[in-house]
Amino acid sequence: MDEALLRGLTPAVIGILVRRGVDFATAEDAVQDGLVEAVRAWPDNPPQDPKGWLVTVAWRKFLDAARADTSRQQREVRVEGEPMPGPGAAVDDTLQLYFLCAHPSLTPASAVALTLRAVGGLTTRQIAQAYLVPEATMAQRISRAKRTVSGVRFDQPGDVATVLRVLYLVFNEGYSGDVDLAGEAIRLTRQLAGKTDHEEVAGLLALMLLHHARRPARTGPDGRLVPLAEQDRSLWNTRLIAEGVDVLQTALARDRLGQFQAQAAIAALHADARTVEETDWVQIVEWYDELVRLTDSPVARLNRAVAVGEADGPRAGLAALAGLDPSMPRHTAAAAYLHERDGDPVTAARLYAEAARSAPNLPERDHLTRQAARLNAQLRG
Amino acid sequence: MAKYLLLKHYRGAPASVNDVPMDQWTPEELSAHVQYMQDFADRLEGTGEFVDSQALSPEGTFVRYGGEGRPPVTDGPFAETKDLIAGWMVIDVETYERALELAGELSAAPGAGGKPIHEWLEVRPFLAAPPTITE
Numbered sequence: 408m409d410e411a412l413l414r415g416l417t418p419a420v421i422g423i424l425v426r427r428g429v430d431f432a433t434a435e436d437a438v439q440d441g442l443v444e445a446v447r448a449w450p451d452n453p454p455q456d457p458k459g460w461l462v463t464v465a466w467r468k469f470l471d472a473a474r475a476d477t478s479r480q481q482r483e484v485r486v487e488g489e490p491m492p493g494p495g496a497a498v499d500d501t502l503q504l505y506f507l508c509a510h511p512s513l514t515p516a517s518a519v520a521l522t523l524r525a526v527g528g529l530t531t532r533q534i535a536q537a538y539l540v541p542e543a544t545m546a547q548r549i550s551r552a553k554r555t556v557s558g559v560r561f562d563q564p565g566d567v568a569t570v571l572r573v574l575y576l577v578f579n580e581g582y583s584g585d586v587d588l589a590g591e592a593i594r595l596t597r598q599l600a601g602k603t604d605h606e607e608v609a610g611l612l613a614l615m616l617l618h619h620a621r622r623p624a625r626t627g628p629d630g631r632l633v634p635l636a637e638q639d640r641s642l643w644n645t646r647l648i649a650e651g652v653d654v655l656q657t658a659l660a661r662d663r664l665g666q667f668q669a670q671a672a673i674a675a676l677h678a679d680a681r682t683v684e685e686t687d688w689v690q691i692v693e694w695y696d697e698l699v700r701l702t703d704s705p706v707a708r709l710n711r712a713v714a715v716g717e718a719d720g721p722r723a724g725l726a727a728l729a730g731l732d733p734s735m736p737r738h739t740a741a742a743a744y745l746h747e748r749d750g751d752p753v754t755a756a757r758l759y760a761e762a763a764r765s766a767p768n769l770p771e772r773d774h775l776t777r778q779a780a781r782l783n784a785q786l787r788g
Numbered sequence: 789m790a791k792y793l794l795l796k797h798y799r800g801a802p803a804s805v806n807d808v809p810m811d812q813w814t815p816e817e818l819s820a821h822v823q824y825m826q827d828f829a830d831r832l833e834g835t836g837e838f839v840d841s842q843a844l845s846p847e848g849t850f851v852r853y854g855g856e857g858r859p860p861v862t863d864g865p866f867a868e869t870k871d872l873i874a875g876w877m878v879i880d881v882e883t884y885e886r887a888l889e890l891a892g893e894l895s896a897a898p899g900a901g902g903k904p905i906h907e908w909l910e911v912r913p914f915l916a917a918p919p920t921i922t923e
Contacts, residue, residue, distance in 0.1 A: 514882050516789040517836070538789070540839050540880050548836025579919045589920055618921055632918060673923065710923055769915045 408449045411594060413442065413457065414528030420461050421525060422500025425561055429469055431507065432553040435525045437472060441465035442528055501526075502602045506565025509573040510556050517552035518573045524549055527591055537586040567605050571667065574599070578615050589619055600654075609658035610668030616651030617674035620644040631777075632770040636683045648678045669698040688718035705735050713741050721749035736767060740775055747782065756782035791839060791880050792887040794894055795910040798846050800871035805906030806899045813900050824897045832879060832890070843875035878914075887911050 417438055424434035441464040445457075454460035508522040520538075523529045529537075535545035578592035596612045624638035633639075655671045673694045680686040695711035698704070708731055716724020724745045731738060743758035759779035766772035810818065825841075832838035850864040877894065881887050891909045899905035 516880075516882060520836075538880070539791075540836075541833075544833055544836050544838050544880070547834050551834075551836060579921050580917065614921070622920075635923060670921070677923070713923075767916060768918045770918045772915065 408446070408453070410446070413445055413449070413461075415594070415598060416458050416461050417442065417528035418501040418504035418526045419499055420458065420465055421504055422498070423462055424465060424469060425500065426498065427466075430557065431561065432550075432557060433469060433472070434465075435553065437469035438465045439524070439528075439530070440468040440472075443530075444468075499602070500561070501598065503561055503565075505570045505599055505602075506563070507556055507559060507561065508552075509565070509570040510559055511566070511569055512555055512559070513552055515573070515576055517548055517555065518569075519576050520545060520548050521552040521556075522573050522595070523577065523591065527595055529586065529591070533586045537580075537588050567603065567608060570599065571607060571611050575611060575667075578618075589615070589622070593619060606658040606661045606663050607665040607667050609654050610665055610671050613651045613655035613658065614667050614671035614674055616647045616654065617671060617678050620647035620651065620678065626770075630770075632774045634774065635677060640681060643678065648675075651675065652678070664697060664701070666698060666701045669694050669701060673698070686717070688714055692718045705731065709735065709737060709741055713744065716745045716748060721745045725749065736765075737762070739765065740771075743775075743778065747778075752782045752786055756786065789880050789882060790884070790887075790916065791878060791914040792884075793910075793912045793914065794877045794879065794887075794891050795912060796874040796876060796907070797910070798872040798874040799869070800873075801908040801910065804899075804908065806901070806903050807905075808900035810899075817898065817900060817902060820898050820902060825894075828894055828897070829877070832877075837879050837881050837886075837890070839878035839880050841875070841877040844873055846872060846874070884913075887913075 420441070421431070421434050421438050424437060425431055429437070438461070441461050444464055445461060449457075504526050505522070508525050509518045513521065520534055523534050523537075524531065531546050531549060532542050534549075535542040538545065540548075574592050574596050577595070578589050580588050593612070593615045596608065596615055600608045600612050620643050621635075621638065623644065624640065624642040625633055627633050651671065652675050655668065655675055658668050659672070673691055676687050676691050676694070692711065692714045695707060695714055698707040699711060709728070712724050712727035712731065714724075715727045725742070728738070728742055728745065733739070733742075739758050740762035743755045743762055746758060747755035756779050759775050759782065763772050763775035763779060766775055810821075813821070829838055829841050848865055849862050850866070851860050851862050854861045879887060879890055881890065888911060891911050895907050895909050896904040897907070899907075
């Protein structure tokens with residue numbers, strides 16, 4: 408059974424129930440119950456019309472729940488009298504679901520959880536596992552999110568930028584547990600790109616594809632982080648790179664640049680270099696200039712400084728770094744790298760060790776500690 | 789979201805404001821304290837921020853490898869150990885400020901006389917998973 412295909416039906420079917428007058432939270436529960444039943448029933452008995460099947464079963468689940476809830480007796484009477492919704496309704500509300508689940512009234516974490524459930528069709532347990540929290544906690548996070556958006560009108564147009572921020576968060580979380588969040592983020596962004604014509608949606612999809620292509624090379628056999636410069640580029644997924652570049656070029660041709668297109672362009676330039684020495688750092692710096700102009704983000708400025716160090720030499724990189732807040736994450740690591748390139752291993756070793764102490768995650772800390780250890784061993788000579 | 793450990797010490801933290809040992813409390817004060825902790829955890833589950841909560845026995849043993857073919861070497865407990873952890877709560881919150889706010893609330897758990905203990909808690913961030921996009 409194609410679970411991604413099944414889950415891909417989720418937002419459209421929720422939309423159909425909502426248009427039938429069911430409130431969003433109840434419709435979402437009913438469709439989840441329908442998904443669970445599909446996972447049970449489809450392997451032995453695959454339906455001819457999966458969407459129609461899911462609509463019918465979700466509708467029945469809704470009726471069952473309404474009947475079970477005596478306080479909703481009035482509604483039961485009302486819905487019982489109505490005909491079954493037909494399969495494949497004319498309106499596709501998938502896009503509306505994206506907007507609702509990324510509504511600006513939600514905190515980022517709530518929007519992520521709700522999107523994964525109501526748009527992605529993942530179970531609460533799967534989402535809880537992915538984010539390493541108890542299932543009960545995730546269930547509450549999702550039901551609070553549903554309450555928060557309960558007053559939002561379903562047919563209101565939303566802002567694509569908020570949806571993209573949520574999908575970016577899902578992708579960047581990487582993956583843990585048995586749910587591949589990066590893969591899921593790509594699926595949801597691809598689906599969104601199919602429902603809307605927006606160059607930044609394409610930009611984000613390209614960015615994800617280009618980074619996902621490098622995944623096999625990002626970690627060594629022992630689980631250690633392999634930095635871009637040291638990756639075995641033969642492990643990069645050329646099919647994903649080709650698709651990412653293709654999607655990006657189509658988006659860039661529209662001449663409406665945004666931050667995700669700029670980030671994707673940087674990733675594409677890295678992907679284009681068969682060896683690290685062939686990297687076109689001059690062009691990469693130009694794209695970072697665009698990114699800084701578009702976002703004014705300190706992270707972009709920091710990455711730009713490192714790229715300047717490659718394009719114009721470590722002294723230029725250190726000069727670019729000097730203008731930035733030294734307390735920002737990865738500033739010390741960048742300084743260590745540039746000092747090493749500048750032929751000052753003593754300063755570099757000290758800074759690598761310092762950066763390791765403030766690293767935000769374990770693989771990065773291990774990597775930075777290893778860099779310090781390597782230089783210290785050289786210095787002992 | 790980021791995970792934080794709210795760490796409670798038997799020993800090693802600065803003295804609380806309401807610094808009366810638990811065995812000097814009345815049974816009602818003890819019950820009120822336990823109830824407060826439970827309610828706090830329940831409330832955090834409700835807000836989708838609760839991850840874990842555990843208490844530790846003060847009795848511990850130090851253990852180390854004893855060499856090839858030998859049993860592990862044990863030692864302690866050491867009465868002079870400066871830092872003795874009593875337990876923890878793990879939370880998953882949107883901001884560091886939120887972690888501080890919750891630690892402050894947890895530290896308000898009632899002790900002797902039903903008054904807040906004002907116990908010092910240590911807030912420690914978890915080392916997270918590395919992000920996918922770094923450059």
